[in-house]
Amino acid sequence: MADEADLLARGREVAGRLWGTRAGGQELPAQRLAPEFFRLVTEFVFGMFWARPNLDLRSRSLCTVAQLAALGRIDELKGHLLGALNLGIRREELVEVLMQTACYAGVPAAVNALNAAAEVLKP
Amino acid sequence: MADEADLLARGREVAGRLWGTRAGGQELPAQRLAPEFFRLVTEFVFGMFWARPNLDLRSRSLCTVAQLAALGRIDELKGHLLGALNLGIRREELVEVLMQTACYAGVPAAVNALNAAAEVLKP
Amino acid sequence: MADEADLLARGREVAGRLWGTRAGGQELPAQRLAPEFFRLVTEFVFGMFWARPNLDLRSRSLCTVAQLAALGRIDELKGHLLGALNLGIRREELVEVLMQTACYAGVPAAVNALNAAAEVLKP
Amino acid sequence: MADEADLLARGREVAGRLWGTRAGGQELPAQRLAPEFFRLVTEFVFGMFWARPNLDLRSRSLCTVAQLAALGRIDELKGHLLGALNLGIRREELVEVLMQTACYAGVPAAVNALNAAAEVLKP
Amino acid sequence: MADEADLLARGREVAGRLWGTRAGGQELPAQRLAPEFFRLVTEFVFGMFWARPNLDLRSRSLCTVAQLAALGRIDELKGHLLGALNLGIRREELVEVLMQTACYAGVPAAVNALNAAAEVLKP
Amino acid sequence: MADEADLLARGREVAGRLWGTRAGGQELPAQRLAPEFFRLVTEFVFGMFWARPNLDLRSRSLCTVAQLAALGRIDELKGHLLGALNLGIRREELVEVLMQTACYAGVPAAVNALNAAAEVLKP
Numbered sequence: 121m122a123d124e125a126d127l128l129a130r131g132r133e134v135a136g137r138l139w140g141t142r143a144g145g146q147e148l149p150a151q152r153l154a155p156e157f158f159r160l161v162t163e164f165v166f167g168m169f170w171a172r173p174n175l176d177l178r179s180r181s182l183c184t185v186a187q188l189a190a191l192g193r194i195d196e197l198k199g200h201l202l203g204a205l206n207l208g209i210r211r212e213e214l215v216e217v218l219m220q221t222a223c224y225a226g227v228p229a230a231v232n233a234l235n236a237a238a239e240v241l242k243p
Numbered sequence: 244m245a246d247e248a249d250l251l252a253r254g255r256e257v258a259g260r261l262w263g264t265r266a267g268g269q270e271l272p273a274q275r276l277a278p279e280f281f282r283l284v285t286e287f288v289f290g291m292f293w294a295r296p297n298l299d300l301r302s303r304s305l306c307t308v309a310q311l312a313a314l315g316r317i318d319e320l321k322g323h324l325l326g327a328l329n330l331g332i333r334r335e336e337l338v339e340v341l342m343q344t345a346c347y348a349g350v351p352a353a354v355n356a357l358n359a360a361a362e363v364l365k366p
Numbered sequence: 367m368a369d370e371a372d373l374l375a376r377g378r379e380v381a382g383r384l385w386g387t388r389a390g391g392q393e394l395p396a397q398r399l400a401p402e403f404f405r406l407v408t409e410f411v412f413g414m415f416w417a418r419p420n421l422d423l424r425s426r427s428l429c430t431v432a433q434l435a436a437l438g439r440i441d442e443l444k445g446h447l448l449g450a451l452n453l454g455i456r457r458e459e460l461v462e463v464l465m466q467t468a469c470y471a472g473v474p475a476a477v478n479a480l481n482a483a484a485e486v487l488k489p
Numbered sequence: 490m491a492d493e494a495d496l497l498a499r500g501r502e503v504a505g506r507l508w509g510t511r512a513g514g515q516e517l518p519a520q521r522l523a524p525e526f527f528r529l530v531t532e533f534v535f536g537m538f539w540a541r542p543n544l545d546l547r548s549r550s551l552c553t554v555a556q557l558a559a560l561g562r563i564d565e566l567k568g569h570l571l572g573a574l575n576l577g578i579r580r581e582e583l584v585e586v587l588m589q590t591a592c593y594a595g596v597p598a599a600v601n602a603l604n605a606a607a608e609v610l611k612p
Numbered sequence: 613m614a615d616e617a618d619l620l621a622r623g624r625e626v627a628g629r630l631w632g633t634r635a636g637g638q639e640l641p642a643q644r645l646a647p648e649f650f651r652l653v654t655e656f657v658f659g660m661f662w663a664r665p666n667l668d669l670r671s672r673s674l675c676t677v678a679q680l681a682a683l684g685r686i687d688e689l690k691g692h693l694l695g696a697l698n699l700g701i702r703r704e705e706l707v708e709v710l711m712q713t714a715c716y717a718g719v720p721a722a723v724n725a726l727n728a729a730a731e732v733l734k735p
Numbered sequence: 736m737a738d739e740a741d742l743l744a745r746g747r748e749v750a751g752r753l754w755g756t757r758a759g760g761q762e763l764p765a766q767r768l769a770p771e772f773f774r775l776v777t778e779f780v781f782g783m784f785w786a787r788p789n790l791d792l793r794s795r796s797l798c799t800v801a802q803l804a805a806l807g808r809i810d811e812l813k814g815h816l817l818g819a820l821n822l823g824i825r826r827e828e829l830v831e832v833l834m835q836t837a838c839y840a841g842v843p844a845a846v847n848a849l850n851a852a853a854e855v856l857k858p
Contacts, residue, residue: 123738124738124739124741125738148723149726149727149730150723150726150727150729152730153707153726153729153733157711157722157726160779161719164346165346168775168779169342169345169346169775170343172342174333174336174338174339175336175343179302179336180339180343182306183308183309183340184309184343185306186305186307186309186313187309187310187348190310191314191348191720192561192684193347193720193721193724195724196347196720210297212297212298213297213298213302215522216297217298217302219526220292220293222526222530223287223288223292223472224310224311224314224319224472224473225310225314225471225472226469226470226472226560226562227534228470228560228562228564228565230526231517232562234519234522234523234526235518235519237522238517238519238521238522239518246492246493246494246495247492247495247496248492249492249493250493273477273481275484276483277480283533283537284473286533287529287532287533287537311474314472314474316472316474316478318477318478319474319477338769341769342769342772345776346719347718348718349714349716349717349718349721349806350811351808351810352718354765355808357763357764357768358763360765361763361764361765364768369615369616369618370616370619394850394853395849395853396846396849398853399830399849399852399853399856400830400833403834403845403849406656406834407837407842410592410652410656410660411842414652415589415592418588420579420581420585421581421582421586425548425582425586426589428548428551429552429555429586430555430589430593431552432551432553432555433555433558433594434593435556436559436560437594437841437843439841439843442593442843458543458544459543461543462541462543463548465538465541466544466549467556469538470556470557471556471560561684584646587646588649591653592841593841593842593843594840595838595839596657596838596839597680597687597688597839599649600640600687600688601685603640603642603645604640604641604642607640607642607644610645657838661834661837661838666825666830666831667828667831667832671828671832672831674797674798674801675797675798676835678797678798678799678802679802679804679805679836679839681802682802682805683840685839688839702789705789705790705794708789708790709790709794709798711787712785712795712798712799713802715779715784716799716802716808716811717802
């Protein structure tokens, strides 16, 4: 069981594989209001969950993209589409994940996700 | 562009890879009420979307499991967990997908999904 | 502008057209815990909104069925399917509304709604 | 059972009744990213579901407006409000559907829907 | 049981404690489209529910902020954050409520809420 | 910054104030499938978020009840209603929170929450 500084280091390592040195690059308004929130998120989302064994990063990334599309979380979706590209997932694969969202979350969820993706996945 | 009978055949072929001859095995009340609905679903979900190229079945299956968990669609989640096992996805991988749901849809969504999975993923 | 007793009377009149004397028939656990809640609901849902002019009851009923299916509110859906039948809406029409839900809220939402409907819409 | 070209033709015919020659007029970013997605949507949403018998177009349109409002799908809501007007549904009826959304999806859902509608339903 | 004019007066009194004379200050597009909707909302949300005994206004306000954050209702969230400040709830308390949203509705819901709050809770 | 064992201890201390020695008492199927998940949840939900300063436990509890009701997370809602009672929050206060949910998440969300509460809040 690692200490909390380890959680943060481990979380930053994983986040770095998705977004490189740009991780947390563009500052959100929320980061000025609650900077400690983003430290906690790095610790628990990336340090506790993404850093676990038993599932490869590619699959974690695709599943995250799929969930964000289904839930309509458009800002995070854009960030994770970029992360997925950095992991080597192909643009065509991501479009398929978003299209298939129509089956499980409805056509409007898929259209919204594809609209957001169009900004990020430009050829 | 295939004709609609082709869509149905293609959809059944994909669904068969997930659920074998048992596809549509246990009859739902909805199937008696609206049998044609399930034909349409096979045509468009599996024949139009899952049968497309550019994304492997393993990834389609994981993303579907992820979305159903995030959306709280428990009955379909159970069915797709079984389908994922039939495609050779490991039990441990599926548990990771469901655990990670806590980050994007909240802890209760993950707990519900894991409770449902406990019935299906018995070792 | 009517007084609140009028709201209640007006709400009961509309609810009575949906569910007859059986309105509020089967007592929910919530009704023992918070009986005043159900009076308020009758006043504002049926007395304030459903009782308004400009839209016929048939359309209000169909739209309510559609929304409850999309939102996955299964218990209320069953109640409003019964109400719709009492207003003279045909069983086949209701099945179409539920099937079409697949397009806007996803296939699992439609399947859940059709499963619930199968109990209520028995021929 | 029609072939897939028939599905597309049938879907376009229904969509044309909602949006005339302007159907798919303003191009979305998603249409450049995934043009085939929109063909599939026309085939299955309009060709498979809306084109079915047993429910009139007016009711399908009202139920779609109701669901999009409840689910907070604002862009599609605007499109379908326009479609509803083209089918002859009155502005006042649509406002009632959106107001009633407050009962089933909460007041904020109704306010969002009415804000979106204000752009489309100008007298 | 009060008459409906009483409901409106009572609702306005409560809303006034949240937003002062500015209550309903900035006009929404929806207010031009459906002015009577906002009267009904004042009557039932504030006159029927918020005006009830058994729970203090501070708790009602915090719970409303929590729900709007969980549901992603960003415009209403901003309004109720302002209302909470007017009731004397501290900025730091509101940030905690929004941060904790990550546990129950997922991290993206919390980030969206904190981004919205950053506009309102400027120190 | 505490180490992870500290997070767990701190989280257990907070959870103990809600549920006493019964914390995690009734074993869920998910606990057999993914026991480590529940350790992580105790660490991040209670150790990272609930244990933070700036907001009293009573307010955290009420806001959690409010969010779970709005999101329809019925099992967790029951658990947190019990926790709220253990913190000294009165039954009448909890009923008010659940009733008010009708305004923001719709009447069916409130009815479901009140039905669940009726099991837990028996006088």
